Every structure is written in structure tokens, then in C-alpha cells.
Amino acid sequence: MVFSIAAPAELISLSDVLTVKAADQVGQKFNVGNGQNQHKADNVDGYSYEIWLDNTGGSGSMTLGSGGTFSTEWSAQVSSGNFLARRGRNYDATKKATEYGPIVMDYAADYSASAQGNSRLCVYGWMKNPLVEYYIIEDWVNWCPSPNGGSKTVTIDGAEYEIFQLDHTGPTILGTNETFKQYFSVRKSKRTSGTITVSDHFKAWADAGWN
Secondary structure: OOEEOOOOOOEOOOOOOOEOOHHHHOOOEEEEEOOEOEEEEEEEOOEEEEEEEOOOOEEEEEEEOOOOOEEEEEEEOOOOOOEEEEEEOOOOOOOOHHHOOOOEEEEEOOOOOOOOOOEEEEEEEEEOOOOEEEEEEEEEEOOOOOOOOOOEEEEEOOEEEEEEEEEEEEEOOOOOEEEEEEEEEEEOOOOOEEEEEHHHHHHHHHHOOOO
16 A cells, blocks of 8 residues: 655656546546456546556455545455555646755555565655655555665654665656665654654655665
């Protein structure tokens, strides 16, 4: 399960998504599985959304609420399946992440998962130039990415996060398949509600010398 603020180091503008009226889809339920692996759109009640399931099997659903809210259920193939549900905002690609004003979000989630597989509750997005996929992980079940080498502890919003980066090869938001960086901020004390100053994470990554 993922909620997202799509942003930064030059932000991706998703020009290929379908623009629809908010009234058309708030309250609507979307399903993936049985050959349907994705639904996404921009500007639904002021927020984008995406639900996605890979081709390894399973199923999932997402119901859109107002004001950027959503509910989701999933059953992905253990241990190879991958499922994503997100809502957020898309920023244009004219500025670097640290050049935007404060990006702050309040959230509350009713989040649980079975003992099989793993999942994460996080802020998720992509940057462009350099191409980066990023995660601010607030809670997780069974497994969470960990550093392969060096990491650093930073304090943001009164809590400690471990920050690190990994190399990953796979599909990108640009439609390519290549090796790119993943940036992570992992909260040391899990939670399912609170305030995230997203721009402070961007600054911490920049202060660590990450491009």
C-alpha cells in the first residue's frame, strides 16, 4: 500500500495519464487482476491515483474517496508479486526538489497485512535528472529495505529516520528499463498517522551529498 506525493529533483509531469473530472470517479472502485494490471488518472478531486499489479498473479482493488483519500485491498502472489496503490500530487519538471516551498502532509491510515508476504506504508515518488525512485517509509509488515553499505540517521518531525540509497534495475516512470537510484528514509519507530515534512527529507538527501 502506498500513498504518494510525486515530486522533485526535477519533478515528473505525467503527461500520459488520462485527465478526468473529479465527479466522474470519486467513490468509484477499481480492480486489478485477471488480465487487468493497471488503472491510473490525473486530477481526480485534485489528486492523481494509480493502482497496479504485476503479471505474477493475485488481485487488488482501490476505492477513491474525497480529498486524496482511498481504501485498498490486495492479495499478491507470494513471494514474487508486486502491488501498488497510491494517491498524490504531480509537480512539473521545472524545479529541483529543494527549490519548492515546504511540502507537508498529514495522514492517517488503517493499515494491516497478513503474515505472508510483505508491505510498506510510505510516501512514494519519482525524480528526474537524475532519475530516482524515492520512499519515505512510515510503517511496514515483515520486511523493509535496508542499506547495502553506508547509511545515516537524521531527525525529521521529531523522529529518527535511517536514510540510504540503493541501485535498482527495472521499469521506470519514463517507460524505460534501466538501472537507477532509489532513495530511502525509513522511520525507526513505526506509525500509521502523523505529519510528514516531505521537503525536509529532500533536504536531508541533498545534505548527504546525493545528486
